[in-house]
């Protein structure tokens with residue numbers, strides 16, 4: 140009982156500072172220390188949230204942005220994971236593709252935006268392409284590193300006990316690579332939102348980034364701040380889900396056992 | 399009668415029974431015939447000849463880097479001899495039935511203790527039978543109630559016992575042990591030696607134990623083989639009744655002979 144309370148207390152303490160900041164911000168706005176056309180009061184942002192929620196505009200934009208993020212993630216993540224596995228398991232595949240991938244990696248994917256607009260216009264493909272490209276590298280590299288880092292002594296043990304190639308993969312190699320794959324996953328989720336924000340801000344006719352840019356044109360600063368906050372919340376949500384999944388899959392890991 | 403005396407009597411009768419059987423049949427478990435192993439131009443083993451009888455407990459001793467691990471890896475089929483051959487009594491069956499245990503337990507950190515033991519039944523048993531056999535063997539190494547734990551919460555000695563259970567669960571005919579107790583503290587080590595001896599007496603497999611501890615070798619083995627410069631320098635039977643007492647004068651006599659061989663002193 141007191142233990143449960145203690146753990147609630149411990150997670151609550153992290154929210155103390157943000158709450159204080161929020162209160163301070165509201166007070167400063169009302170006192171006129173922060174001008175409303177620099178940063179609107181939290182209550183004004185709250186009002187904008189309520190209005191957009193009622194009109195359905197907000198949920199629709201969140202839906203569109205989330206869909207874009209997830210589909211780009213699925214495509215880039217799947218390719219990155221597949222190539223990471225292939226290159227981790229086969230020296231031939233690695234020899235064939237790794238150098239090329241490492242070369243492409245040196246191009247910041249956001250630098251491709253002008254080119255991508257020329258190719259796809261401002262259609263969905265443009266966003267999908269950019270997000271997929273951004274997500275691909277962290278997943279690819281961490282899957283590859285994870286597989287290369289699997290303890291060769293364990294692999295040898297699996298062979299001694301007569302595991303087939305697929306048994307060896309499922310029981311030894313994949314679980315061994317999983318901690319590293321999760322690092323890649325969480326990093327990729329961050330990149331996913333970042334890429335989407337930039338892409339939607341520059342070229343879109345719907346979605347959260349578009350909503351923010353529209354609001355900027357009409358000087359609706361409360362909506363601009365609201366979009367930024369929602370981006371932050373979505374990012375946090377994705378990271379929390381990934382952490383939860385990580386905790387679930389890596390129960391065996393000493394790092395997750397005392398929590 | 400105390401429990402200790404009962405066990406003592408049991409292993410005594412078993413030992414005498416075993417001695418008669420070995421004397422009558424003397425079936426060979428495996429033979430190294432003129433085996434040479436080179437890595438590049440470095441010769442590690444040179445013309446090794448070694449016959450080991452079924453059910454015998456052989457200890458292999460030698461200075462670090464003399465090729466003990468190489469010998470075991472050849473025995474377990476993890477490496478092939480450069481020349482010469484390794485003959486198993488029953489080629490197809492025994493090659494599979496050789497298990498090797500290392501200084502590191504090599505447990506899968508992401509599998510619970512029971513599931514780690516299950517690995518030892520890969521290709522041997524399936525389904526519910528696997529779990530039953532695993533639990534049985536875990537009980538034999540004294541870890542019956544730990545099968546649902548993660549390996550990371552066990553002590554070094556317990557992990558090594560899980561590794562032993564995994565090696566034994568498939569009933570190997572040969573168990574090769576590469577300094578399995580080398581990383582344990584002195585007390586745990588003696589406990590593990592007793593466990594190993596007890597299990598060997600009851601399961602009757604052929605044991606080949608590589609160790610750098612001469613006292614351990616003479617306490618456990620029927621026969622001690624000393625390797626030096628890639629050759630067998632000494633092949634010494636230890637005809638001492640079991641159960642043996644650590645550091646008894648009888649064992650000390652054999653220990654002396656082995657140490658003299660290792661450090662090249664003449665016995666007066």
Ligand SMILES: Nc1ncnc2c1ncn2[C@@H]1O[C@H](COP(=O)(O)OP(=O)(O)O)[C@@H](O)[C@H]1O
Pocket residue numbers: 437442460461462463464465466467468469
């Ligand atoms: N795979 C290998 N490649 C090259 N040299 C090896 C290999 N394995 C062992 N050796 C060499 O063979 C010698 C004997 O090694 P090992 O059998 O491990 O000795 P130990 O008696 O200490 O177990 C060492 O000098 C070692 O460097």
Ligand SMILES: [Mg+2]
Pocket residue numbers: 466467576
């Ligand atoms: Mg060695």
